[in-house]
Amino acid sequence: MAARISVPQNARRGDSIEIRVAIQHPMETGYRTDDNGTSIPKNVINKLACRYNGVEVFRAEMGSGISANPYLSFFIIAANSGELRFDWVDDAGVTGSERTSIIVAG
Amino acid sequence: MKIFLHRRGFIARIAALMVLPFVAQRRAFAQSEAVDSLIEKITGGAPLQRGRVKLEIPTLADNGNSVSLRVVVDSPMTPSNHVKSIHLIAPKNPRPGVASFFYGAGAGRPQISTRIRLSGSQGVIAVAVSACWDAS
Structure with missing residues (x-):
């Protein structure tokens, strides 16, 4: 699961900083069917922790x-x-994780 | 692609609810049973208070597969008064509970932006749970 995570590299102590996370995942609802008419099981990223x-x-x-x-x-x-x-897991049990470092000044 | 592919306008009415202990205003916003029980699960039966939660969502969305929204909660985020979680509910979705976001110590501004699926025109509900020990 490819992920793009944007974290400011530098920040001042006490600042509220924005974290943006985008993960490539189909987030299957479980309501769709494939070309043969069999239903595609639900598979979503159910948990993400920072x-x-x-x-x-x-x-x-x-x-x-x-x-x-x-x-x-x-x-x-x-x-x-x-x-x-950042750690995340989907319904199929596939996990992903990403780490970034941050420098806090002041 | 049965449920989510209505290329119609999505009129999203906005209902923002806030959970605050000690405020006697129970069941002020009657919803369907499924939604009520979802809210009940979130609040643990605590009364709801309207306001302090701002839900920014387009009134008209081109595509229900991806509707961007932003929830901003008015909270000082001090140890005694902070937002513990924000919950999104879309009552007309096949699974109304869209997502829950939990804030630990060290969380910043209580704000979340994401993209959700909406199956049809509907009002979206945002509920924030706050720890507010100094409420009178």
């Missing part, structure tokens, strides 16, 4: 109501330099 230096700051629990190739934008407080880690 951990900042090991502490979970944001979590999304999603259903089939989220569009294909889910996009999320949210904010966290820049506290310390370190690592942002």
Whole structure:
């Protein structure tokens, strides 16, 4: 699962910074059928967590109501330099993860 | 592609609800049973209060497969008064519970942008749960 995650590389301490996440995933609703008429099972990314230096700051629990190739934008407080880690899992049990580093000044 | 491919306009009326303990205003927004039980699950039976949640969604969407929206909650995000979660409900979707977003300590501004599916014209509901110990 390819993902694009945008995090500002530098931030000032205490700033609210925007995190944008876009993951390539069909987010199958379970209501579609393939060319042979057999139904395609539901398969969506049901959970995505964002951990900042090991502490979970944001979590999304999603259903089939989220569009294909889910996009999320949210904010966290820049506290310390370190690592942002993103982990997600879909209904088929396929997991993905991504990490970025951030430098906090001041 | 049965359910989601109506290329029609989606009139999204806006209903934003806010959960605040200690505010006696229960069941002010009667919805269908499925939606009621969803909200009940979110709030744990706590009363709802309208306002402080802003849901920005186009009144007319070209394609129900992808409707961008933004939820902004008016909250100081202090340890004593902060948003714990934001929930999106689309009552006319086959599965009305669209998504839930949870904020831990260290979360920033209580704001979320995403793209959702809508099966037909409908009102979308956003519910925010806040921890507000200093409410009188």
